[in-house]
Amino acid sequence: MVCTVKIYEKPKLEKPVLIEGLPGIGFVANIAALHLIRELNAKIFAEIHSSAFQDLAVTTEKGDVRPPFNELYYYKGKGEERDLIILYGITQALTSYGQYELCGKILDLAEELGCRYIITMGGIRKEGKVEMPKLYFAAANIESAGDALSLGAEIFGGNIFGLAGLLVALGKLRGFGGFSLLAETPGYYPDAKAARAVLEAVCRYLKLKIDLARLDITVEATRKILEDYGILRREDKEKREEPGESWLI
Amino acid sequence: MVCTVKIYEKPKLEKPVLIEGLPGIGFVANIAALHLIRELNAKIFAEIHSSAFQDLAVTTEKGDVRPPFNELYYYKGKGEERDLIILYGITQALTSYGQYELCGKILDLAEELGCRYIITMGGIRKEGKVEMPKLYFAAANIESAGDALSLGAEIFGGNIFGLAGLLVALGKLRGFGGFSLLAETPGYYPDAKAARAVLEAVCRYLKLKIDLARLDITVEATRKILEDYGILRREDKEKREEPGESWLI
Amino acid sequence: MVCTVKIYEKPKLEKPVLIEGLPGIGFVANIAALHLIRELNAKIFAEIHSSAFQDLAVTTEKGDVRPPFNELYYYKGKGEERDLIILYGITQALTSYGQYELCGKILDLAEELGCRYIITMGGIRKEGKVEMPKLYFAAANIESAGDALSLGAEIFGGNIFGLAGLLVALGKLRGFGGFSLLAETPGYYPDAKAARAVLEAVCRYLKLKIDLARLDITVEATRKILEDYGILRREDKEKREEPGESWLI
Amino acid sequence: MVCTVKIYEKPKLEKPVLIEGLPGIGFVANIAALHLIRELNAKIFAEIHSSAFQDLAVTTEKGDVRPPFNELYYYKGKGEERDLIILYGITQALTSYGQYELCGKILDLAEELGCRYIITMGGIRKEGKVEMPKLYFAAANIESAGDALSLGAEIFGGNIFGLAGLLVALGKLRGFGGFSLLAETPGYYPDAKAARAVLEAVCRYLKLKIDLARLDITVEATRKILEDYGILRREDKEKREEPGESWLI
Numbered sequence: 001m002v003c004t005v006k007i008y009e010k011p012k013l014e015k016p017v018l019i020e021g022l023p024g025i026g027f028v029a030n031i032a033a034l035h036l037i038r039e040l041n042a043k044i045f046a047e048i049h050s051s052a053f054q055d056l057a058v059t060t061e062k063g064d065v066r067p068p069f070n071e072l073y074y075y076k077g078k079g080e081e082r083d084l085i086i087l088y089g090i091t092q093a094l095t096s097y098g099q100y101e102l103c104g105k106i107l108d109l110a111e112e113l114g115c116r117y118i119i120t121m122g123g124i125r126k127e128g129k130v131e132m133p134k135l136y137f138a139a140a141n142i143e144s145a146g147d148a149l150s151l152g153a154e155i156f157g158g159n160i161f162g163l164a165g166l167l168v169a170l171g172k173l174r175g176f177g178g179f180s181l182l183a184e185t186p187g188y189y190p191d192a193k194a195a196r197a198v199l200e201a202v203c204r205y206l207k208l209k210i211d212l213a214r215l216d217i218t219v220e221a222t223r224k225i226l227e228d229y230g231i232l233r234r235e236d237k238e239k240r241e242e243p244g245e246s247w248l249i
Numbered sequence: 250m251v252c253t254v255k256i257y258e259k260p261k262l263e264k265p266v267l268i269e270g271l272p273g274i275g276f277v278a279n280i281a282a283l284h285l286i287r288e289l290n291a292k293i294f295a296e297i298h299s300s301a302f303q304d305l306a307v308t309t310e311k312g313d314v315r316p317p318f319n320e321l322y323y324y325k326g327k328g329e330e331r332d333l334i335i336l337y338g339i340t341q342a343l344t345s346y347g348q349y350e351l352c353g354k355i356l357d358l359a360e361e362l363g364c365r366y367i368i369t370m371g372g373i374r375k376e377g378k379v380e381m382p383k384l385y386f387a388a389a390n391i392e393s394a395g396d397a398l399s400l401g402a403e404i405f406g407g408n409i410f411g412l413a414g415l416l417v418a419l420g421k422l423r424g425f426g427g428f429s430l431l432a433e434t435p436g437y438y439p440d441a442k443a444a445r446a447v448l449e450a451v452c453r454y455l456k457l458k459i460d461l462a463r464l465d466i467t468v469e470a471t472r473k474i475l476e477d478y479g480i481l482r483r484e485d486k487e488k489r490e491e492p493g494e495s496w497l498i
Numbered sequence: 499m500v501c502t503v504k505i506y507e508k509p510k511l512e513k514p515v516l517i518e519g520l521p522g523i524g525f526v527a528n529i530a531a532l533h534l535i536r537e538l539n540a541k542i543f544a545e546i547h548s549s550a551f552q553d554l555a556v557t558t559e560k561g562d563v564r565p566p567f568n569e570l571y572y573y574k575g576k577g578e579e580r581d582l583i584i585l586y587g588i589t590q591a592l593t594s595y596g597q598y599e600l601c602g603k604i605l606d607l608a609e610e611l612g613c614r615y616i617i618t619m620g621g622i623r624k625e626g627k628v629e630m631p632k633l634y635f636a637a638a639n640i641e642s643a644g645d646a647l648s649l650g651a652e653i654f655g656g657n658i659f660g661l662a663g664l665l666v667a668l669g670k671l672r673g674f675g676g677f678s679l680l681a682e683t684p685g686y687y688p689d690a691k692a693a694r695a696v697l698e699a700v701c702r703y704l705k706l707k708i709d710l711a712r713l714d715i716t717v718e719a720t721r722k723i724l725e726d727y728g729i730l731r732r733e734d735k736e737k738r739e740e741p742g743e744s745w746l747i
Numbered sequence: 748m749v750c751t752v753k754i755y756e757k758p759k760l761e762k763p764v765l766i767e768g769l770p771g772i773g774f775v776a777n778i779a780a781l782h783l784i785r786e787l788n789a790k791i792f793a794e795i796h797s798s799a800f801q802d803l804a805v806t807t808e809k810g811d812v813r814p815p816f817n818e819l820y821y822y823k824g825k826g827e828e829r830d831l832i833i834l835y836g837i838t839q840a841l842t843s844y845g846q847y848e849l850c851g852k853i854l855d856l857a858e859e860l861g862c863r864y865i866i867t868m869g870g871i872r873k874e875g876k877v878e879m880p881k882l883y884f885a886a887a888n889i890e891s892a893g894d895a896l897s898l899g900a901e902i903f904g905g906n907i908f909g910l911a912g913l914l915v916a917l918g919k920l921r922g923f924g925g926f927s928l929l930a931e932t933p934g935y936y937p938d939a940k941a942a943r944a945v946l947e948a949v950c951r952y953l954k955l956k957i958d959l960a961r962l963d964i965t966v967e968a969t970r971k972i973l974e975d976y977g978i979l980r981r982e983d984k985e986k987r988e989e990p991g992e993s994w995l996i
Contacts, residue, residue, distance in 0.1 A: 002346075006422070049422070051349030055342075057414025057429070059387040063394050063404035065429065067418040093802075094345060096841060097749075100798030138806040145810050155810035159977050165804025169814040173753070173796070180804070180812065230408050251595075255671070298671070300598030304591075306663025306678070308636040312643050312653035314678065316667040343594055479657050500844075504920070547920070549847030553840075555912025555927070557885040561892050561902035563927065565916040592843055728906050 003050040003093075003101045005109060011045055011074040016083040017206060018110045018118045018178075022070065022092050022163050026123030026185030027222055029164060031195035032202065033088045033121075035218040039210045042073035042086055048105065052098020053091050058229055068229070070102070072109065082206045085110055090229045092162050103166045107174060117144075118171045118178030119205070121198045122164040123185035124156070130184045133197045138165075139179035140172035148179040151201040156182055190226065192219040252299040252342075252350045254358060260294055260323040265332040266455060267359045267367045267427075271319065271341050271412050275372030275434030276471055278413060280444035281451065282337045282370075284467040288459045291322035291335055297354065301347020302340050307478055317478070319351070321358065331455045334364055339478045341411050352415045356423060366393075367420045367427030368454070370447045371413040372434035373405070379433045382446045387414075388428035389421035397428040400450040405431055439475065441468040501548040501591075501599045503607060509543055509572040514581035515704060516608045516616045516676075520568065520590050520661050524621030524683030525720055527662060529693035530700065531586045531619075533716040537708045540571035540584055546603065550596020551589050556727055566727070568600070570607065580704045583613055588727045590660050601664045605672060615642075616669045616676030617703070619696045620662040621683035622654070628682045631695045636663075637677035638670035646677040649699040654680055688724065690717040750797040750840075750848045752856060758792055758821040763830040764953060765857045765865045765925075769817065769839050769910050773870030773932030774969055776911060778942035779949065780835045780868075782965040786957045789820035789833055795852065799845020800838050805976055815976070817849070819856065829953045832862055837976045839909050850913045854921060864891075865918045865925030866952070868945045869911040870932035871903070877931045880944045885912075886926035887919035895926040898948040903929055937973065939966040 021033020036042065053068035060066075070089030077083045087106060093099045110118070124136060136156035137148035145155075159165065160180050168180050181201060183194035196215055203210050270282020285291065302317035309315075319338030326332045336355060342348045359367070373385060385405035386397035394404075408414065409429050417429050430450060432443035445464055452459050519531020534540065551566035558564075568587030575581045585604060591597045608616070622634055634654035635646035643653075657663065658678050666678050679699060681692035694713055701708050768780020783789065800815035807813075817836030824830045834853060840846045857865070871883055883903035884895035892902075906912065907927050915927050928948060930941035943962055950957050 002349075049419075051346045053345065054408075055345045055348035055411060055415055057387065057409040057418035059405055059407060059409065061404070061406060063387050063397075065387040065389060065409070065414065065418050065421060067415065067422070096800065096802045097798045099802035138804065138810050138812040140812060148810075155806075155808070157806055157808060157975065159801075159975075160804040160806065160812070162802055165812065166802055166814065169804035169812050170796075172812060173814070228406065228408075251598075298668075300595045302594065303657075304594045304597035304660055304664055306636065306658040306667035308654055308656060308658065310653070310655060312636050312646075314636040314638060314658070314663065314667050314670060316664065316671070477655065477657075500847075547917075549844045551843065552906075553843045553846035553909055553913055555885065555907040555916035557903055557905060557907065559902070559904060561885050561895075563885040563887060563907070563912065563916050563919060565913065565920070726904065726906075 003048065003052070003098070003105050005105050006047045007045065009045040011113065013074060013076065013083040013085070013113050016074065016085045016113060016115045018085045018087065018115050019202070020118065020120035020163055020167050021086060021088045023090065023226065024122050024162055024164055025125060026187045026191035026194045027226065028123045028183055028185065028191060028194045028198050029121035031190055031192070031219055031222045032199040033086050034222055035199060035215055036084070036086055036210065037073050037088060038218060040075045042075040042084065044071055044073050046072040046109065048072070048102065050093055050098055050102055052093035052095050052101070054094065058090065080207045084206070085113060085115055090225060099163065099166060103163060103170050106167065107171055111174065116176055118167050118176050119202055120164040120167050120180040121202065122160065122180060122182045123187050123191065123194050124182045125187040126184040130186060130193065133183040133185060133194045135197060135201055136182045137179045138168070140168050140177050144177040144179045147205060148181060151205055153181060153201065190219050190222045192216055195219065252297065252301070252347070252354050254354050255296045256294065258294040260362065262323060262325065262332040262334070262362050265323065265334045265362060265364045267334045267336065267364050268451070269367065269369040269412055269416050270335060270337045272339065272475065273371050273411055273413055274374060275436045275440035275443045276475065277372045277432055277434060277440060277443045277447050278370035280439055280441070280468055280471045281448040282335050283471055284448060284464055285333070285335055285459065286322050286337060287467060289324045291324040291333065293320055293322050295321040295358065297321070297351065299342055299347055299351055301342035301344050301350070303343065307339065329456045333455070334359055334362060339474060348412065348415060352412060352419050355416065356420055356425070360423065365425055367416050367425050368451055369413040369416050369429040370451065371409065371429060371431045372436050372440065372443050373431045374436040375433040379435060379442065382433040382443045384446060384450055385431045386428045387417070389417050389426050393426040393428045396454060397430060400454055402430060402450065439468050439471045441465055444468065501546065501550070501596070501603050503603050504545045505543065507543040509611065511572060511574065511581040511583070511611050514572065514583045514611060514613045516583045516585065516613050517700070518616065518618035518661055518665050519584060519586045521588065521724065522620050522660055522662050523623060524685045524689035524692045525724065526621045526681055526683065526689060526692045526696050527619035529688055529690070529717050529720045530697040531584050532720055533697060533713055534582070534584055534708065535571050535586060536716060537712070538573045540573040540582065542569055542571050544570040544607065546570070546600065548591055548596055548600055550591035550593050550599070552592065556588065578705045582704065583608055583611060588723060597661065597664060601661060601668050604665065605669055609672065614674055616665050616674050617700055618662040618665050618678040619700065620658065620678060620680045621685050621689060621692050622680045623685040624682040628684060628691065631682040631692045633695060633699060634680045635677045636666070638666050638675050642675040642677045645703060646679060649703055651679060651699065688717050688720045690714055693717065750795065750799070750845070750852050752852050753794045754792065756792040758860065760821060760823065760830040760832070760860050763821065763832045763860060763862045765832045765834065765862050766949070767865065767867035767910055767914050768833060768835045770837065770973065771869050771909055771911055772872060773934045773938035773941045774973065775870045775930055775932065775938060775941045775945050776868035778937055778939070778966055778969045779946040780833050781969055782946060782962055783831070783833055783957065784820050784835060785965060787822045789822040789831065791818050791820050793819040793856065795819070795849065797840055797845055797849055799840035799842050799848070801841065805837065827954045831953065832857055832860060837972060846910065846913060850910060850917050853914065854918055854923070858921065863923055865914050865923050866949055867911040867914050867927040868949065869907065869927060869929045870934050870938060870941050871929045872934040873931040877933060877940065880930040880932060880941045882944060882948055883929045884926045885915070887915050887924050891924040891926045894952060895928060898952055900928060900948065937966050937969045939963055942966065
């Protein structure tokens with residue numbers, strides 16, 4: 001198996017932007033992506049499984065069973081809205097090798113669908129209470145940096161862990177533009193405030209009008225999914241194999 | 250090597266049900282599968298070895314030596330009994346990658362033999378003494394959920410670790426039906442009570458009449474095999490590499 | 499790279515016996531193999547490197563550098579002596595996958611050279627002082643068990659870690675005969691007494707007349723090599739990734 | 748991906764010497780290589796990425812993003828100066844397998860460019876203050892040992908961790924000459940004194956006249972890069988998976 005992509009449909013899209021939404025620090029991207037999918041009624045077109053995900057089955061409230069997954073959704077923009085590919089999932093890969101492979105598979109498929117621009121989201125851990133989370137970015141090139149600057153984000157100087165960093169960095173090697181947008185967060189729980197800050201900026205860039213009033217419902221849904229999957233309950237017990245900070249929390 | 254399947258015989262079976270019986274929480278499946286093999290006089294037809302099993306040799310009372318193994322047995326049902334493929338072994342794979350690969354090999358062979366239905370068994374850890382272990386399930390689809398409900402099991406909401414979860418979940422992606430049936434157990438030893446509860450329900454589904462009186466002998470045999478292999482003695486010292494609960498205990 | 503075998507010469511041998519001599523509990527096999535090589539003036543014919551060995555260079559007293567290695571030597575027996583292939587090295591592989599692969603490569607080559615019989619050596623940890631180390635064995639089949647019994651060894655009931663167990667167990671799957679011969683040892687240092695007990699018995703089986711008077715010199719040489727390589731100095735700090743006892747010590 | 752080499756240019760070089768400069772004990776090689784690149788105005792011609800590097804993106808002061816990397820530079824010597832290939836990077840691979848593979852890729856490319864000689868640099872940890880770091884070496888063959896001796900280095904008896912050891916040792920198997928040159932260092936920070944000692948000797952061998960006055964600036968730059976990448980801040984928290992000392996610190 002290693003990393004397999006099951007494609008249900010190959011959507012015809014106009015220069016779609018890839019939005020990454022996997023669990024990470026403050027679960028910022030995870031919340032934002034789920035909210036986009038729900039509000040835009042985005043359609044699933046592919047499912048990804050990897051033998052670098054955990055060796056277990058996830059269950060749902062109805063007693064259904066499935067392996068740990070990543071999913072790809074698409075949205076065809078109306079009017080000036082951008083077409084989107086949204087990456088959502090309940091896990092990242094557990095090994096560095098698995099992360100690079102997962103990244104490669106997603107970039108392959110995105111490229112095939114005409115995507116040349118990637119936005120990843122995430123959190124920057126900040127001690128204490130965060131009233132108004134500031135936004136930071138790192139970008140694939142000067143144009144993309146300009147895009148991020150125009151959204152009010154400042155330059156970030158540090159490492160960006162997991163697929164939030166790797167997708168933009170490996171995408172860049174293949175000629176993708178894009179940026180990673182990060183909000184300050186205490187990081188230890190699904191952070192609605194940070195997710196709202198990032199999502200609001202991303203929607204401005206994508207010219208999407210999304211109702212953020214229901215974001216709290218999405219935060220609750222994210223918390224529930226992650227608890228079911230055991231990520232939230234395990235947060236302080238976990239240690240990843242590789243050095244460096246984990247994409248978890 | 251990685252994961253190799255040595256096939257001694259390709260039995261002709263009528264829609265066989267795959268019964269998983271590897272070591273896991275409370276050793277429920279391990280006991281149940283061994284008891285089925287003994288009582289039904291099921292015949293071994295394949296042996297599986299993997300470089301993701303431990304790098305050691307197991308020895309028997311007679312001084313024989315063999316690598317860690319999984320085995321596949323078959324049973325041709327009489328009358329209304331279902332044909333069976335029984336997966337038995339003394340270990341699961343040590344890495345997530347190894348678990349997915351092992352799972353894939355077993356599903357390949359099961360599919361080739363006409364199997365379209367999988368039953369895995371396991372334990373749900375419960376603090377304190379368990380007088381009458383309740384049964385829970387998670388299923389591959391609605392029909393299979395109906396099967397499990399008819400056996401008196403309730404919906405399980407949580408993760409199912411190891412091959413007990415993965416076989417049903419990855420099987421589902423290939424169109425297999427089936428369910429995972431879990432009994433409450435303290436989990437720290439081969440649990441006869443939990444094994445009896447699960448096995449009794451599984452036999453009802455398979456229309457098998459098995460003598461459960463001798464189950465205690467099988468529990469003792471399982472304990473002996475696992476102690477020889479070092480799993481039981483090591484139970485509290487072990488930590489697996491991947492996050493999440495281990496399939497061990 | 500993974501696991502590469504560099505062959506200098508393909509010796510013509512008559513039904514050679516493969517003698518395993520890698521570091522393990524009490525360094526019994528390591529000492530015994532080195533002593534055989536020295537006393538028989540056995541000739542190196544192949545060198546094995548693996549990316550599952552440590553990522554470092556070993557140095558010698560003369561300032562030479564080489565990667566961690568396994569080596570294969572041969573000896574053409576005189577008179578009734580058996581032809582030998584001797585496996586010597588300063589390490590085993592660090593991962594279970596690496597161990598299985600290493601084992602497979604050695605069995606491939608041994609088979610090609612006409613070998614059908616494997617003897618591995620090792621220690622069984624015993625608390626306290628061991629005056630007269632008893633010998634234990636586990637064997638690939640009944641004939642081989644008979645061979646070991648005739649040397650005064652008793653049946654061993656337990657796991658045999660690392661290549662000492664794996665070579666006999668995986669060899670058995672390919673039709674090799676042979677046994678693993680184990681001596682009691684405290685295990686925490688290169689144990690001359692245990693090595694002598696095992697080597698004396700093995701030489702009896704192979705009809706080899708070896709001078710054991712110089713064994714202490716070989717023990718000292720082994721200690722020196724292992725200290726240079728860092729195995730002895732690191733013994734109590736190390737923990738291997740896989741569950742179960744390590745082949746180290 | 749695993750380990751990919753992106754080649755920008757294939758320089759025509761005259762028997763170039765490969766100089767290794769990855770992070771390691773005391774960051775001796777890392778500082779020395781960066782200083783060579785800066786002072787010689789060496790030109791980048793290839794970039795290496797590996798899925799055995801960390802799964803994260805590195806950012807620069809300008810908000811640029813890139814994956815963890817190794818880079819290859821070349822310098823065409825003037826007059827009696829030797830042509831050089833300089834290996835620089837911010838990380839080594841995280842697994843033993845990744846290290847061997849990285850090493851193989853670099854040797855492939857070096858060989859293709861006519862290189863037959865490798866110099867690696869590093870530190871030997873020494874307790875307490877090191878006033879005048881002594882130099883030690885280990886070499887691929889007698890001629891190379893002579894080269895190192897002529898620079899005033901003494902024979903080193905111990906293991907050389909990471910690519911500093913592996914490049915010379917695996918290179919030797921392919922017929923490369925060369926040596927590893929090591930300076931005493933407390934090891935816990937980028938050590939200007941040790942780097943200066945090693946670099947001065949290496950430049951003598953290569954007949955390069957390098958301004959060492961600005962070395963402190965390079966040390967500061969190295970410290971900054973490593974802090975950005977998180978290596979220096981994490982130094983005491985890290986533990987690598989493989990036994991033995993890590994190449995880190």
